[in-house]
Amino acid sequence: MAQPLRIALAGLGTVGAGVIRLLESNRDLVSARSGRELEIVSVSARDRSRDRGIDLSPYAWEDDMTAMAARDDVDVVVELVGGSDGPALALARNAIDAGKNLVTANKAMIAHHGMELASAAESAGVSLKFEAAVAGGIPVIKGLREGAAANAIEQIYGILNGTANYILSTMEATGADFSSTLKDAQELGYAEADPTFDIEGVDAAHKLAILAAVGFGAHIDFDSVDCEGISRVRAADIAQADALGYVIRLIGMADIEMGDAAAPVLLQQVKPCLVPKGHPLAHVTGATNAVVAEGNFAGRLLFQGAGAGDGPTASAVVADLIDVARGEIGAPFSVPSGELVAMQPAESGGRVGQTYLRFTVTDKPGVLAEITAAMRDADVSIESLIQQGRANDGGEVLVAMVTHDGPESGVSKAVELLSGSESLTAPPLVMKILEE
Known part of the structure; x- marks a missing residue:
């Protein structure tokens, strides 16, 4: 030996x-x-x-x-x-x-x-x-760099933070609101005393930037990750998603497409999303991580397992040490660093899909008309709209809606038209609906 x-x-x-x-x-x-x-x-x-x-x-x-x-x-x-x-x-x-x-x-x-x-x-x-x-004991880096090396990776997305997933899936199971669930997660050791990096999506954004470099051969561009956390998700959003056939998960998503100059542009987003109950990610609960990679020949690849903890993470560290002991060097990001492509950040407004919006509004006449007028003026088609209960006179109520397929730019325009409205008591919560 x-x-x-x-x-x-x-x-x-x-x-x-x-x-x-x-x-x-x-x-x-x-x-x-x-x-x-x-x-x-x-x-x-x-x-x-x-x-x-x-x-x-x-x-x-x-x-x-x-x-x-x-x-x-x-x-x-x-x-x-x-x-x-x-x-x-x-x-x-x-x-x-x-x-x-x-x-x-x-x-x-x-x-x-x-x-x-x-x-x-x-x-x-x-x-x-x-x-x-990335993802603790799940061999997703090795899977992309070696197992899927013959594929052009078209999209990478998944649940990249166990703390956020524990909070959302616990809210789903118990009906509790965010603040009390976060407190319980801290007491159980699932969340840090300062949970900002986890609940605001920064931890997941770090991991997504690394996965995009390995999967797409792109320069790491952490600063271009469009990042939003879960601190504004309410129990009412969880319940409404359930009624519509979805669960809410914090999803990191990256893909590439050809831009106007026939050069690749890179989309990187970390945001809470509505996930169809039939999607594999909908069944990922607790502090588990899961990553989906779509290869042009291999198809959908799912990597799932414990995303943190002493055992799983130590397992990944020692797996790397075994590679070093075998003399395996190779390019850290699949291709030599000089060949990694500096991709322009993609504008998300051109992406087409369904969106969930939740408005916190004052309970007075004309509010729904104001919201629907903004949607009309932004050319956003509404599939369903629900006013979730009625508060005491002068109190707050929640208005939730799901759009038909349409460009994200339309939703952004509608939100912009409503900015500054005295009817809204908080900024709208906007969540993409993940395709099944």
């Missing part, structure tokens, strides 16, 4: 400790599949004294994690610290500059600096692996 693959591990939180436990539990299996042993030689974290429930005595401790890359006894650096910049990025750059392979679970760093790191890794002839950065 070849010499062991020597690993420096930075970050000993839930995932880092999980990597150590996995390598200890599955040592023989991992060695057999790698063709060599995987050996941790050095570790680093912010707090050396913390009890992590694992024995760290066999490993050399580094107080300065960015110095791990300079060790002569290290072949690969595993970065599990997190954050788009700071020590994580410094360690990643140091590792590649020192000719070390790099494995990371850091979606924010890859979404913001992936092009730079990929180019540096290719120049240095080392691996850059980030399977664990």
Whole structure:
């Protein structure tokens, strides 16, 4: 058997400790599949004294994690610290500059600096692996980069954040509103004390930008992701969607089309959507992730599983380490970084489909006429319209509607016509209806 693959591990939180436990539990299996042993030689974290429930005595401790890359006894650096910049990025750059392979679970760093790191890794002839950065234990990066490599990927979409999915599916099951469900999710450990990145779609946007680069051969363009979260979704929206034959899910969606200059344009959106109950994504509940890729020959491919947690994410990290141990390098984003295409962001207004709109309005005569007039003036055809109950005099009521197929630009125009209306007590909630 070849010499062991020597690993420096930075970050000993839930995932880092999980990597150590996995390598200890599955040592023989991992060695057999790698063709060599995987050996941790050095570790680093912010707090050396913390009890992590694992024995760290066999490993050399580094107080300065960015110095791990300079060790002569290290072949690969595993970065599990997190954050788009700071020590994580410094360690990643140091590792590649020192000719070390790099494995990371850091979606924010890859979404913001992936092009730079990929180019540096290719120049240095080392691996850059980030399977664990997207969808936890689901091998979606490997699936797109290898399993579907013969296909032109036409669309990628899915449920990319377990916290948001847990909240929405729990609201669906219990009838509870958003704020109380979020509080319960925090108490159960499904949501962070500051859940902004999860509930406002930023976490899913990081992952979507990475998937678009791998699937379409596009430059990573996180800044162009059209992002909206779930904090404005009410229990009444969940109930109305159910009555119409849908569930609500936070969906990340990316596709490409040819623009006016016959150059590809890239659409990237993270938004709550109505999903038909017959669609595979409608049955994804709890903290599960699921990604759909549409290939021109393979057809619809569904990747589903645990999107976070110590076991699933550690599994993805070690899968990358096995690839490194086998000597598999390859282009991090399927094609060399110099061949990735800088695509223009697509204008979403030309897309055609059905839309759900919910208005929060004052309970007074003429409100429905005002809303329907705006729809008429924007050339939006209404399929159904429901006023959800009647509040006390002077109170608020909800008005929900579903449009016929039409361009999204029409819906945007109607919302713009209603902006500033004294009849509306909050901005309208607009959700795309996903095709089955």
